[in-house]
Amino acid sequence: MPFSMSQASLPSFEISLNALAAILDKAAAYAAAKKIDPAVLLHTRLSPNMFDLARQLQAAADNAKNGSARLAGVEPPRYEDNEATIDQLKARLAKTVAYLKTLDRKAIDSSAEREITFPLGPRTGHMNGADYLVHFVLPNFHFHVTAAYAILRHCGVDIAKSDYFGAIPIKTT
Amino acid sequence: MPFSMSQASLPSFEISLNALAAILDKAAAYAAAKKIDPAVLLHTRLSPNMFDLARQLQAAADNAKNGSARLAGVEPPRYEDNEATIDQLKARLAKTVAYLKTLDRKAIDSSAEREITFPLGPRTGHMNGADYLVHFVLPNFHFHVTAAYAILRHCGVDIAKSDYFGAIPIKTT
Numbered sequence: 533m534p535f536s537m538s539q540a541s542l543p544s545f546e547i548s549l550n551a552l553a554a555i556l557d558k559a560a561a562y563a564a565a566k567k568i569d570p571a572v573l574l575h576t577r578l579s580p581n582m583f584d585l586a587r588q589l590q591a592a593a594d595n596a597k598n599g600s601a602r603l604a605g606v607e608p609p610r611y612e613d614n615e616a617t618i619d620q621l622k623a624r625l626a627k628t629v630a631y632l633k634t635l636d637r638k639a640i641d642s643s644a645e646r647e648i649t650f651p652l653g654p655r656t657g658h659m660n661g662a663d664y665l666v667h668f669v670l671p672n673f674h675f676h677v678t679a680a681y682a683i684l685r686h687c688g689v690d691i692a693k694s695d696y697f698g699a700i701p702i703k704t705t
Numbered sequence: 706m707p708f709s710m711s712q713a714s715l716p717s718f719e720i721s722l723n724a725l726a727a728i729l730d731k732a733a734a735y736a737a738a739k740k741i742d743p744a745v746l747l748h749t750r751l752s753p754n755m756f757d758l759a760r761q762l763q764a765a766a767d768n769a770k771n772g773s774a775r776l777a778g779v780e781p782p783r784y785e786d787n788e789a790t791i792d793q794l795k796a797r798l799a800k801t802v803a804y805l806k807t808l809d810r811k812a813i814d815s816s817a818e819r820e821i822t823f824p825l826g827p828r829t830g831h832m833n834g835a836d837y838l839v840h841f842v843l844p845n846f847h848f849h850v851t852a853a854y855a856i857l858r859h860c861g862v863d864i865a866k867s868d869y870f871g872a873i874p875i876k877t878t
Contacts, residue, residue, distance in 0.1 A: 535817040535835050537708050544839050578751065579858040644708040658876040662708050666717050667873035674847030675869065682855055685752040696848065700840035703831040 537603060537644055538637040541665055545596035545632055548677050549625045551698025552589060555684060555691055556625075560618045562689045570618050576683050583676075585683045587613070589621050592676035593628040599669030600632055602648050603661055604639040710776060710817055711810040714838055718769035718805055721850050722798045724871025725762060728857060728864055729798075733791045735862045743791050749856050756849075758856045760786070762794050765849035766801040772842030773805055775821050776834055777812040 563570040574586040583591060590613045601608035609631065615621045643661035650657045650664070659668060681696045736743040747759040756764060763786045774781035782804065788794045816834030823830045823837070832841060854869045 535708065535710050535713075535814075539835060540708075540713050540839050544844065547840065548844065578855050579861075582855070582858055641708075652877055655877045658878065659874065662712060663874050666713050667720065668870070668875065670843060671717065671721065671847055671850075671870060671873075674844055675851045675866075677844075678848045678851040679855060682751050682755070682852060685755055688752075693848075697841070697844060700844075701832060701836045702841065704825055704828045705831065 536637075536641045537661065537665060538640040541600055541603065541640065541669070542632055542635070542637070544670075545600065545673065546629050547698045547700055548673070549593060549596060549629050551695060552592065552677060552680060553622045553625045554698065555681060555689075555695050556589075556618050556622055558691055558695070559684050559687075559689050562687075566688075571616070573684065573687055573689075574616075574618070574621070576687055578679065578683060578686060583679070585680055586615060586621060588676045588680040588683065590615065590624065592673060592680060593624055595669060595673040595676060597628050597631055598650070599665065599673065600635050600640065602650055603643040603665060603669075604635045605643065605646070606635070606639075709810075709814045710834065710838060711813040714773055714776065714813065714842070715805055715808070715810065717843075718773065718846065719802050720871045720873055721846070722766060722769060722802050724868060725765065725850060725853060726795045726798045727871065728854060728862075728868050729762075729791050729795050731864055731868070732857050732860075732862050735860075739861075744789070746857065746860055746862075747789075747791070747794070749860055751852065751856060751859060756852070758853055759788060759794060761849045761853040761856065763788065763797065765846060765853060766797055768842060768846040768849060770801050770804055771823070772838065772846065773808050773813065775823055776816040776838060776842075777808045778816065778819070779808070779812075 559573055560570060563573055575584045577584045598608040611624065615624050646661045648659055648661050648664040684691060732746055733743060736746055748757045750757045771781040788797050819834045821832055821834050821837040857864060
């Protein structure tokens with residue numbers, strides 16, 4: 533059957549990371565129109581002990597980068613979480629999309645039964661590749677994309693579900 | 706390669722829907738302890754024109770039900786969105802998990818290249834099965850699960866990322 537681990541991961545990450553960049557453009561325009569310091573948006577949280585918008589974006593990007601790299605059997609590069617502006621966060625997203633393009637799809641496709649180990653706070657997580665993708669990487673990635681989107685909706689930015697989905701391959705009639 | 710459309714969908718839906726039921730138990734306990742009418746939680750939104758908690762839960766369940774049914778090539782049953790209590794919403798989640806178990810995994814596994822058509826507001830969406838799962842059903846499903854979780858975090862319910870993930874097949878050392 534023509535369905536693969538790389539197909540279930542890389543294109544979705546790329547589309548969603550690009551969708552987040554476009555959402556950030558709308559956030560920047562909103563901040564300018566309302567005379568809000570963009571840093572206020574970047575530091576907004578849905579709850580005091582949840583990540584703020586900047587950290588949600590970094591986490592979304594890192595889930596895509598680290599998850600894909602581990603499935604491909606390579607050590608992911610470590611990016612510092614030091615972005616302080618919308619433009620810097622857009623660059624982080626773009627850098628992540630560029631990194632995803634360097635990964636070997638065939639290595640990802642052959643990872644379904646390989647054991648993946650990954651840091652989990654002070655502990656180490658162990659899952660086979662298919663479980664890691666389906667039960668950890670994808671739910672975690674979409675969590676942080678959704679949280680970033682929801683923070684901006686909460687702040688009043690005029691975005692809709694189509695902004696969340698981004699440029700997915702859909703035809704409508 | 707041992708990776709399939711059904712593997713990328715059904716087990717994740719079941720785990721997340723069960724995770725939502727456990728999260729609702731914590732929400733009920735929180736409401737009781739704080740003497741909050743549980744309906745207040747069910748009607749909370751992150752933004753005035755986003756779904757409230759009850760509707761987020763219904764949408765999560767329907768994404769799993771409708772997405773899986775369409776991939777299996779059967780017409781999904783339609784459930785009324787009439788739940789008004791936490792127990793009724795837990796029953797909706799359980800009913801959905803039971804429905805998922807009735808679907809033919811082999812039919813889902815052979816759907817990657819089949820065209821799927823689905824209602825999209827007043828229009829009809831068209832995608833092949835693999836794209837429909839990866840770019841529409843999974844991002845949409847995880848969106849509504851995350852939104853439900855985030856509403857309850859926003860309300861102060863003491864839940865953490867492990868509650869969001871639920872009983873995923875992970876070992877830690």
